[in-house]
Amino acid sequence: YVAAVYEHESILSPNPTALVDRRSALELMGRNLDIYEQQVVAAARQGAQIIVFPEDGIHGFNFTRSSIYPYLDFIVHSHSVKWNPCREPYLFNDTEVLQRLSCMALKNKIFLVANLGTKQPCEHTDPHCPSDGRYQFNTNVAFNDDGMLVATYRKHNLYFEYAFDTPPEPDYKLFDTPFAGKFGMFTCFDILFFEPAVNLVRQYSLKQIVYPTAWMNQLPLLSAVEFQQAFATAFNVNILAANIHYPTLGMTGSGIYTPVKSFIYHDMEGYGGKLIVAEIPVITTDYKTNLEKTPDRVSEIGNEQLPPTFYAEMMYDNFTFVPVWGEKGELQVCANTLCCYLTYQRAVVTDELYALGVFDGLHTVHGTYYVQACALVKCGGLSFSTCGQEVTDATALIDFQLWGNMSTSYIFPLLLTSGITLDYADHMGWKNNHYFISKNRTSSGLLTAALYGRWYEKD
Incomplete structure (x- = not known):
């Protein structure tokens, strides 16, 4: 199948801790969504069947809990609600971002995965309900090629994100596609933990992952492309990983990964976004690639003249x-x-x-x-x-x-x-x-x- 990921250089709020109204928040997010729209059109032209955008790409980062509020869309996290925001925009208030994403998927007949901030009111009878009466989640959404909202995932392992809440339980979220079967979803820092990423892949025997991230590279062991590839290889999965492009924070490194070959982008010098489109095989079995060969030997090494530790x-x-x-x-x-x-x-x-x-x-x-x-x-x-x-x-x-x-x-x-x-x-x-x-x-x-x-x- 043909996949696309977009490394996005976000247009950021000049003062993310300032309190603004919903209209100003939508105006800023609209500028990022305009770029998304151009990229969806470009990807679809190249035959892409699915496109993934990065974490925080629409709203940016460094918000407080109250300053991010106007940027949040309302969303129902439930399997039972079947909703197409593009076709049914009147169902819920404060869903302008979801509507735009849904319409991009619908117009271009493409599966689309993006990340946004969402809000969910809660009652004080709920023991987890924050004192301001609402949950704020770092959320991935997936739309099918008809614009239907097919999956939502709330980030579980937050990375010093004081604007967001950890969901009470880990989300295990997947969606089905006609071209590559099931895709699982998780976000950024999640990749280093058992819940929900590893558990999701194992429990559902997943072979395809979509992965929005805003990853600050740290060499020599945790560069984005390095670890994204390692995860694909370790679990024998394909990963569609979209990172933010922000070199001053060390953020770059996106790609379309298979266990044995990948199409990556890593650039700490240049500015602007980057669209990657590649055709990759669907992984159908648990076949182990040609990796399981025996080493020449596994022996204790003698202490003849070991160099200093x-x-x-x-x-x-x-x-x-x-x-x-x-x-x-x-x-x-x-x-x-x-x-x-x-x-x-x-x-x-x-x-x-x-x-x-x-x-x-x-x-x-x-x-x-x-x-x-x-x-x-x-x-x-x-x-x-x-x-x-x-x-x-x-x-x-x-x-x-x-x-x-x-x-x-x-x-x-x-x-x-x-x-x-x-x-x-x-x-x-x-x-x-x-x-x-x-x-x-x-x-x-x-x-x-x-x-x-x-x-x-x-x-």
């Missing part, structure tokens, strides 16, 4: 590292219960410093979640203290096999190359209770090769 901060976590010196070698490094192993051969020898790092612990900055990570990274300079820094360019080509005795079955394989581009492992999978990834000769210089394990039970 050192500590450095990476991703705000205290990693234990060993330097990756010389043209080839075998290394191991351990922390807590996790040991990481690397065999490597530099195909192109450069004077760049690489290091093998391990972290097995609770990550506590910008969110709390338990990580088990084995990571081969390029350091920012030639001294140990530069390992773990954000690096975007590299020239060394390294053949490697990386493995670890992970305690969780949820492993996200990361393979990032120079210029924030993606590469794909030759082999990966479980062998003797170790998870491994191997690659001969990346297509360009290696930035990061990592096993990013999420041990959800220990969050």
Whole structure:
């Protein structure tokens, strides 16, 4: 099927904490919706059957609970209500944004997924009801090609979004399409947690995901395109991911991902939005790609002349590292219960410093979640203290096999190359209770090769 995602540079409110009336809010959102409309037309012309827009794209960000209120549409979160906002605009008040989105889908005969702020009045008899008598949700909506509202999803894992409420229960939301079967929906920070993202994919055996996001890149392990690809690979799904374009906040990185090939956009320099349209196969089975080959060996590595271990901060976590010196070698490094192993051969020898790092612990900055990570990274300079820094360019080509005795079955394989581009492992999978990834000769210089394990039970 043909999919489209749009990385949108939002027209933002100059003062998001100021209180404005509904008319002013609609005027600002209308300018973003005008851009959406142009992109829907362009995508439909290229044969797209579904288009996804980013999180916060219509209203922007940095609101307070009260200042976002005029930007919120009313929505009924219920399976029972069948509603086509374009054809039945009179059913509910304060649904102007939903009406415009619905009409775009209808006019262009395309499935459309977008994100907006919504409000829902509640009674004080409801124990979760906020004191101002209303819920405010960060919401994804999906319309079919007739403009019918077919699914709504309320973001569960909010990322310091004080304007919004967490829904009382996680939403598991999917919608059906004639061209690719069922799609599941979640948003941005959700991708790092078990509820609802992982649970949704597993419970419904989903093969297609739509994913609006406003993701601030953090290298070396959590760049948007890097982790979106890792999720697609780990769960054998296609992901249609639309990110905001706002380089000054580190926001860029969208794509149409399959487990083995992707169409991505990452640009920290330029301005303006970017439409990606690509044809991808529907994943129908649980077939494992050619990834499950056995590694040459999984053995403890002898302590003959191991290089020194050192500590450095990476991703705000205290990693234990060993330097990756010389043209080839075998290394191991351990922390807590996790040991990481690397065999490597530099195909192109450069004077760049690489290091093998391990972290097995609770990550506590910008969110709390338990990580088990084995990571081969390029350091920012030639001294140990530069390992773990954000690096975007590299020239060394390294053949490697990386493995670890992970305690969780949820492993996200990361393979990032120079210029924030993606590469794909030759082999990966479980062998003797170790998870491994191997690659001969990346297509360009290696930035990061990592096993990013999420041990959800220990969050």
